[in-house]
Amino acid sequence: MSSFYQANITYITEHAISPDRRRYVDSTEIPRHYFDADHFGKAPFHTMPQKWNDAVQKYTVDTLYKYGTLPWTIQHNYYRLVDAFKSKDTSAILHYSAYLGHYVADACVPLHLTLNHDGQLTHQDGIHALWESRLPEQFSSKYYYYTGNAKYLENPLWQAFILCRNSFKSVDSVLRIQRQLDKVFPADKKYEMVLRGKRQVNDYSAAYCKAYHQALKGMVQRRMRLALLNVGSYWYSAWVDAGQPDLNKLIDPALSLVDKQQAAREAALYRAGQIAPLPDYGKVNKPLPPAPQDLSRSAGKPTP
Numbered sequence: 001m002s003s004f005y006q007a008n009i010t011y012i013t014e015h016a017i018s019p020d021r022r023r024y025v026d027s028t029e030i031p032r033h034y035f036d037a038d039h040f041g042k043a044p045f046h047t048m049p050q051k052w053n054d055a056v057q058k059y060t061v062d063t064l065y066k067y068g069t070l071p072w073t074i075q076h077n078y079y080r081l082v083d084a085f086k087s088k089d090t091s092a093i094l095h096y097s098a099y100l101g102h103y104v105a106d107a108c109v110p111l112h113l114t115l116n117h118d119g120q121l122t123h124q125d126g127i128h129a130l131w132e133s134r135l136p137e138q139f140s141s142k143y144y145y146y147t148g149n150a151k152y153l154e155n156p157l158w159q160a161f162i163l164c165r166n167s168f169k170s171v172d173s174v175l176r177i178q179r180q181l182d183k184v185f186p187a188d189k190k191y192e193m194v195l196r197g198k199r200q201v202n203d204y205s206a207a208y209c210k211a212y213h214q215a216l217k218g219m220v221q222r223r224m225r226l227a228l229l230n231v232g233s234y235w236y237s238a239w240v241d242a243g244q245p246d247l248n249k250l251i252d253p254a255l256s257l258v259d260k261q262q263a264a265r266e267a268a269l270y271r272a273g274q275i276a277p278l279p280d281y282g283k284v285n286k287p288l289p290p291a292p293q294d295l296s297r298s299a300g301k302p303t304p
């Protein structure tokens, strides 16, 4: 299975952010990326029925779209991926692998589980991109990534709710730790001009990022490892549920020598607990990924 994904790593890497881009052209895409659990009371994961039809019955479809459909989006894309494996449709397998991977990763980010998704309710605006983009940009090259083998997931919807509930538990820490830091960190050192592409923008300073990252005590790394293990487990389970089709027949185009060497390098790095650096999009003339701020939901909520 891993050789299939290695052969198509360029596609997966480039399309892992497609669902976020799609939000700008398709407003129905927006609620798929979050689930505002705190809208549903003190114990949302007790009160929210897991099955979509039961949830609709209890809360109405409009309410669910308004406060996000992330766990059901994972379930939906999971079964599309199973279908794609069953029909041995390479482009559909890659498309749904990338989309499913994106949503599973979203479910591992605490701020995708709260109404206060960008700290806007507690005067912590900007915390979404800080946690989700700026900290990983600065520190993820030092993380340890080896997570062991993917696991078979008995119930993909149940697992999606487990991930969401687990992330939701960390929402308070993400916000509280930043508020505590702000009490002791010199306010005039919090922001600085940072180079983004060719532009200088005012953003959190490197010293501030380091202090917040330290205060989070490894949380970003833990959530990234959780995401990695779960993306792999969802892909693996979909392949098993599809009857374990022979993917060697699907690898298209065949790996070139350069690709094979690159795949071997990545495999060695992975065994050592690291990941290969992302390709330099600027150098290969590919469109740049969206600026990190664009990845936060502040870019647009569904208009009521």
Ligand SMILES: [Zn+2]
Pocket (backbone or CB within 6 Å): 019, 020, 033, 102, 106
């Ligand atoms: Zn997303």
